[in-house]
Amino acid sequence: MKITDLFERGEFAVSAEVGPPKGIHIEEMIEDAKKYLGGVDAINVTDCQSSVMRVGSLAVCKELKDAGMNPIFQLACRDRNRIALESDLLSAAMFGIDNVLALTGDHTKMGDHPQAKPVFDLDSVSLLHTMCVLESGKDLGGNDLVGEPPKFAKGAVVSPCSDSVDAQLVKMEKKIEAGAEFFQTQAVFDSEKFIRFMERAKQFGKPVMLGIIIPKSAGMCKFMNNNVAGISVPDSVLEELKADKEKTKAGITGVEIAARIIRECKPYCQGVHIMSLGWESKIPSLLEQSGLAR
DSSP states (O other): OOHHHHHHTTOOEEEEEEOOOSSSOOHHHHHHHHHHOTTOSEEEEOSSGGGOOOSOHHHHHHHHHHTTOOEEEEEESTTOOHHHHHHHHHHHHHTTOOEEEEEOOOOGGGSSOTTSOOOOSSOHHHHHHHHHHHHTTBOTTSOBOSSSOOOOEEEEEEOTTSSOHHHHHHHHHHHHHHTOOEEEEEEOOOHHHHHHHHHHHGGGOOOEEEEEEOOOOHHHHHHHHHHSTTOOOOHHHHHHHHHOHHHHHTTHHHHHHHHHHHHHHGGGOSEEEEEOTTOGGGHHHHHHHHTOOO
16 A cells, blocks of 8 residues: 555554564564554665665565555665666565655665675665656666556655754755655654744645654663754753653653654644654554554
């Protein structure tokens, strides 16, 4: 199912993210997805996130689909040239995987293979354009595809809490011009910043899914503040996480914070994207507390 179908029907969409393991045994990940993610509309599969080598996103998407779930194929430009990117897009379409999130990707120096050569033949904008070209029945070389062309629900990323909102709006507009049909945001911890961004972004008329991370500790949030572009965690959230360490360690505080952010931002967006970072078991409680449980 294309996630864009939900937006067209005026439904509020919920997605969650899973990270493939560093190995070939994904049975536990699939079972956790079945157990904890039944209340979401789609499941993002990360593509060697943070440049850390893991089993491939496309293979995991296929396994999730075969298990009755609706995957979103995250596709990063870092490791592939345009031939490989086009090939993977066609492979996804062949498997019936039509939700794609286009990413440029983190540089290889950030990951566990810093000696690896990055590719970056395309970026997220030109990857969105590539999907449109394939949908027209041709490849980037101008050659005809055989048979019926693929059709994708084309997603992109935006960072509403970035220091440069104007730059993010420009990037957003470029991605829309290249074919983006929906957006998932970088994690939001500051509702007021998100709402101000959305007041300006609504001019584009594209659905935006609020990015949510369940914060595990004040230390984690400080690390993100210092090292992750586009994330801004207010001091008030840090203090809340410090107040009761046992409650925070159990995930109770983090779920409360995430649920509050969702409730505050829900009127200004068209969906929520949850990045649980290994806390998939907390998602049912988060959906319940935020009023999104079905």
